[in-house]
Amino acid sequence: MTPGLRTGELAAAAGVNAQTLRYYERRGLLAEPDRSLGGHRLYPEQAVTVLRVIKAAQRLGFTLDEVAELLAATQLGTRRRRADTGLQARAAQKLAEVDAKLAELTAVRDTLRAALAAGCDDLVACSEIPTCPVPFDDGMDHRGIDGAVAL
Secondary structure, three states, X not given: OOOOEOHHHHHHHHOOOHHHHHHHHXXXXXOOOEEOOOOOXXXXXXXXHHHHHHHHHHHOOOOHHHHHHXXXXXXXXXXXXXHHHOHHHHHHHHHHXXXXXXXXXXXXXXXXXXXXXXXXXXHHHHHOOOOOOOOOOOOOOOEOOXXXXXX
């Protein structure tokens, strides 16, 4: 049996805790390790790299499900590679999501700045002023079946 890293050693090397290792094993992100004669988990050195990749992908906004798909599309994965599951395709998709969130956050920031500049101090009073910058109307028709506006 080749020597490997025990749970605590791997966790320390990758900057995670032991529970994270076990969770990633259950999710299939980290291969189940060999066991020593005494029953201790023995992870290969490559597990450190896999864990660092997982954490880096999470910092880039990928969910664990997305990380699993990215890992499956690598040489570590057991599935055949598909062009739409690789890093290029996923990064482009994630970038589009980030750009959309940035646009939304920029609009929120601009509205908050306008509310501060307008001196809005009371949401109810502000909602009754036509020049209030806070978007109280979500653009949807809130009339009920009887034509009355639902509040």
